[in-house]
Amino acid sequence: MAPSPPGLPRVNTTHTSATPPTRGFTLIEVMIVVAIIAILALMAVPSLQGKYIRENIVEAMPLAKVAKDPVAIAWAVTKTMPDDNASAGLPEPDKIVSNVVKSVTVEGGAIHIVFGNRANGALQGKTLTLRPAVVEDAPIVPVAWVCGHAKAPDKMKALGTDRTDIPRQHLPLNCV
Numbered sequence: 001m002a003p004s005p006p007g008l009p010r011v012n013t014t015h016t017s018a019t020p021p022t023r024g025f026t027l028i029e030v031m032i033v034v035a036i037i038a039i040l041a042l043m044a045v046p047s048l049q050g051k052y053i054r055e056n057i058v059e060a061m062p063l064a065k066v067a068k069d070p071v072a073i074a075w076a077v078t079k080t081m082p083d084d085n086a087s088a089g090l091p092e093p094d095k096i097v098s099n100v101v102k103s104v105t106v107e108g109g110a111i112h113i114v115f116g117n118r119a120n121g122a123l124q125g126k127t128l129t130l131r132p133a134v135v136e137d138a139p140i141v142p143v144a145w146v147c148g149h150a151k152a153p154d155k156m157k158a159l160g161t162d163r164t165d166i167p168r169q170h171l172p173l174n175c176v
Contacts (some may be wrong), residue, residue, distance in 0.1 A: 110160025
């Protein structure tokens, strides 16, 4: 260190403060990090809900098989579709249930699955329809099933009414 001029106090250029320098985060830095995490979490929640809704729909599909076989047999044998559960040889609609399904109704060959029980709140009371698609002049051709708002395969006609009221963004790809 260079000597101080005469009459002036000596200036110490080294850091000898009584309080050491602080380390770590300031309050504002912590608040910014928390805000960023909250924004990312809010962006993730809607995408997760859509996934759970589609999982509920996929979980309900095997229950429709209970009604698919009798409807297909009726078409192959009589070339007509059953009007209701009784004419398809099925129990009452509210007796065909599962964890996510409240009822399964046959109406003019179409199968209407009503969600309830432990289904996601966005599905409660909503309906998904599976319609039989047939080649009208060839009952030997197996019945194809049209899910929701999907179109019937070429040269086939979908029978029954589509009562699907689940928003398109929640339906599996084969149902739109």
